[in-house]
Amino acid sequence: MKERVKDRKQPSEERIKNFNEVSFGYDEKQAIEEANRCLQCKNAPCIKGCPVEINIPKFIKEIKEGNVQKALETIYEKNLLPAICGRVCPQETQCEKVCTLCKKYQPVSIGKLERFAADNANFNLNCKINFDNTLKNKKVAVIGSGPAGLTCASELIRCGIKVTIFEALHKPGGVLTYGIPEFRLPKKIVEKEINQILSLGVEIRTNVIIGKTITIKELFEMGYNAIFIGTGAGLPNFMGIPGENLLRVYSANEFLTRVNLMKGYLFPEYETPISIGKRVAVIGGGNVAMDSARSALRIGAEEVVVLYRRTEKEMPARKEEYENAIEEGIKFIFLVQPLEIIGDGNGYVKGIKVIHNKLGKPDESGRRSPVPIEGSEELIPFDTVIVAIGQSPSPLITQTYPELEVGKYGNIIVNPETCETNIKGIYAGGDIATGSATVISAMGMGKKAAKSIISFLRTGFGKNY
Secondary structure, three states, X not given: OOOOOOOEEOOHHHHOOOOOOOEEEOOHHHHHHHHOOOOOOOOOHHHHOOOOOOOHHHHHHHHHOOOHHHHHHHHHOXXXXXXXXXXXXXXXXXXXXXXXXXXXXXXXXHHHXXXXXXXXXXXXXXXXXXXXXXXXXXXXXXXXXXXXXXXXXXXXXXXXOEEEEEOOOOOOOOHHHHOOOOOOOOHHHHHHHHHHHHOOOOEEEOOOOEOOOEOHHHHHHOOOOEEEEOOOOOEEOOOOOOOOOOEOEEEHHHHHHHHHXXXXXXXXXXXXXXXXXXXXXXXXXXXXXXXXXXXXXXXXXXXXXXXXXXXXXXXXXXHHHHHXXXXXXXXXXXXXXXXXXXXXXXXXXXXXXXXXXXXXXXXXXXXXXXXXXXXXXXXXXXXXXXXXXXXXXXXXXXXXXXXXXXXXXXXXXXXXXXXXXXXXXXXXXXXXXXXXXXXXXXXXXHHHHHHHHHHHXXXXXXXXX
């Protein structure tokens, strides 16, 4: 069995100077060669590993036979965001993880083949999407235009339901637009796939903050028969240590929003510069930390260091993104915990006081817990600190509609099988329900919620727990 085909990438010494996409993806020859590695298993464990249940062997078979149009048509049966998912979905922990080839070899590069199909087929959604207009007199409001909301809307519109997406920001896409850097997910790709969903009849209203501009109660008064809440987890978490209010301390949310949505990297073409300093610390070990570190390097930092309280083995970031960061010169200091951000007397960051850790027993995440080593404190000089330790759900909707049941971290509690909340006719999914997770898991919940909403609109009864 051949090794998996590697994709083409910008050389690291060139890509750190631009925000162009790092990976060029497969060309036709590479895609067919990789597709030939698929065993076409009858039991297809990869389908079960996909949160949106794409028929993976079928679309790969079409690529193998040179039928790129049919490959994309197969993907569209379950997923209308394939160019996005092919780039940012963590296939290595989902469909590729259960690939039969994993028993002896490397799994098929399912994500890269999905991207190939999406990037190379000339496809008009209106030609192939099958509509069922039996619910054409029903209206559903979708709050949030991130992956959960877009997926929910694209499923509902197939039944003829009138769907309106309400987005707080001036551009749709949620985390796809403001959270993921251009070099990993180009905005033109996001816009293209959103526009295809709009072409089906979905309406998006931007600059509408549900809970302020319009309330949940008012949505029902406006005639919406059901509501899906997919507002994500946009409230940044901080460490609660001294010095977090100093100048040049950013949450990853703020930093990436300035870089991505406000195009800070194109200053002075866009008047949104970012004060970055020469030496940048990024605190955290997930994909958001990798995105922040690699973005900081591209906007002028001379040195970027990621501080993580566990080891490389426990990092939740995708292996591919970690390897890209290493190639680009990002440095890592493992087993350190920040204790205080130190200022220079003028309100700016001067450094971080840290304590070194050792690993103890596994915690509830299954990873070994970091245990501070007494007397191991040290001060590391930095000009800028980016805190990338996760996000929590925004409390705006739950504060303005207190009837919704929420968990201790502010997440909306839902029935995991149906995505129903405790209020009849209101559903929720994605990070607002689970806390920070992946794009594809949010899409899976959006699809699940849509099925429940469709059932509710047909029968008038939900399955509230």
